[in-house]
Amino acid sequence: MYVFSNTAMSVDGRIGLRREAHVSLGSAEDRRRMSLLRAGADAVLVGGQTFRNWPLPLVERPEHRVADARRPILDAVITRRGLLDARPARGRWPDPRVRLLVFGPPTLDAAAHRERFGAEVIPLDEPDVGAVLDELERRGCRRVLVEGGGRMIGELLVRERLDALFVTLCPSVIGAPDAPALAEIAGSAGLRPLELVSCERVGDEVFLHYRPRRDRAPGGASTDSAGG
Numbered sequence: 219m220y221v222f223s224n225t226a227m228s229v230d231g232r233i234g235l236r237r238e239a240h241v242s243l244g245s246a247e248d249r250r251r252m253s254l255l256r257a258g259a260d261a262v263l264v265g266g267q268t269f270r271n272w273p274l275p276l277v278e279r280p281e282h283r284v285a286d287a288r289r290p291i292l293d294a295v296i297t298r299r300g301l302l303d304a305r306p307a308r309g310r311w312p313d314p315r316v317r318l319l320v321f322g323p324p325t326l327d328a329a330a331h332r333e334r335f336g337a338e339v340i341p342l343d344e345p346d347v348g349a350v351l352d353e354l355e356r357r358g359c360r361r362v363l364v365e366g367g368g369r370m371i372g373e374l375l376v377r378e379r380l381d382a383l384f385v386t387l388c389p390s391v392i393g394a395p396d397a398p399a400l401a402e403i404a405g406s407a408g409l410r411p412l413e414l415v416s417c418e419r420v421g422d423e424v425f426l427h428y429r430p431r432r433d434r435a436p437g438g439a440s441t442d443s444a445g446g
């Protein structure tokens with residue numbers, strides 16, 4: 219299974235102003251590319267906080283839908299506390315274009331999630347992103363798009379389950395030290411090397427495609443260069 223992330227990021231590596239609020243950092247071109255990436259995915263996976271901030275179906279635009287795609291697309295969310303505090307506009311769920319899967323502990327209220335979102339709750343004794351990906355694969359997914367947030371991407375990097383990162387470098391600085399970052403790894407100390415696959419400038423944005431370098435273990439900064 220191929221797992222790839224897509225994130226819009228400020229020049230200082232942030233993906234939002236505050237953890238509890240959605241902000242659109244990218245341009246119309248960024249959103250067009252996001253739709254194309256969704257069109258090439260069997261499932262879109264997000265963390266609970268990202269869903270809470272944007273509790274809407276994650277689906278490609280009609281003009282990007284490909285005839286042989288597995289549809290309805292699966293939208294998957296991993297959560298501990300559940301999604302019942304999310305506030306979608308009335309009538310947004312259920313959505314016939316999307317099948318919503320909610321992965322979480324057995325204590326989640328499956329009936330309430332089904333009623334609110336038309337969701338299927340999949341209980342996991344020890345929820346972790348690896349188990350979620352394994353279940354998506356079992357359900358026939360070959361390509362999974364991860365749309366954040368930073369903690370989700372951090373977990374996937376730690377578990378070496380991320381095959382590619384698509385990052386839109388957006389022309390802004392956020393600066394807030396506690397703003398969410400592209401990848402958040404608790405207790406991380408060291409570099410996780412990436413290889414640049416492609417880089418394209420459109421206007422003031424740069425569209426980057428990286429893949430993790432699995433030939434190099436995570437480690438500290440090189441000491442043979444003063445520059446970084």
Ligand SMILES: NC(=O)c1ccc[n+]([C@@H]2O[C@H](COP(=O)([O-])OP(=O)(O)OC[C@H]3O[C@@H](n4cnc5c(N)ncnc54)[C@H](OP(=O)(O)O)[C@@H]3O)[C@@H](O)[C@H]2O)c1
Nearest residue numbers: 226234237265266267268297298299345366367368369370
């Ligand atoms: N710029 C962009 O492209 C972009 C994209 C996505 C998100 N964002 C922003 O990023 C921020 C959210 O990022 P984040 O890092 O705070 O949150 P996140 O990665 O979206 O979600 C973290 C949450 O995922 C759930 N989770 C993660 N690992 C889990 C596990 N092993 N077991 C069970 N649940 C697990 C938990 O959900 P519960 O809290 O539900 O228990 C956890 O609080 C928001 O501000 C969002 O708007 C920006």
